[in-house]
């Protein structure tokens with residue numbers, strides 16, 4: 729199969745989507761891991777389609793594998809918070 733345009737695949741549910749439907753998570757050259765909603769940051773990236781999938785990949789260590797970077801509990805917490813800042817409506821189960 730030829731690769732024509734890059735297809736992004738969610739590391740959680742493996743759904744394929746176009747670049748805009750998935751949110752990029754990047755490991756920056758500085759070694760930090762962050763959400764990259766613009767998709768333009770340098771570094772190794774992985775994509776997730778929803779907060780559920782973010783949770784899944786964080787819990788199962790799939791994100792670490794995809795990014796080839798160990799994630800501390802603080803890193804994971806930061807990603808969750810960043811996601812909830814980006815998509816406040818996705819905040820499930822939080823009573824604040």
Ligand SMILES: [Zn+2]
Nearest residue numbers: 738741777781
């Ligand atoms: Zn997904």
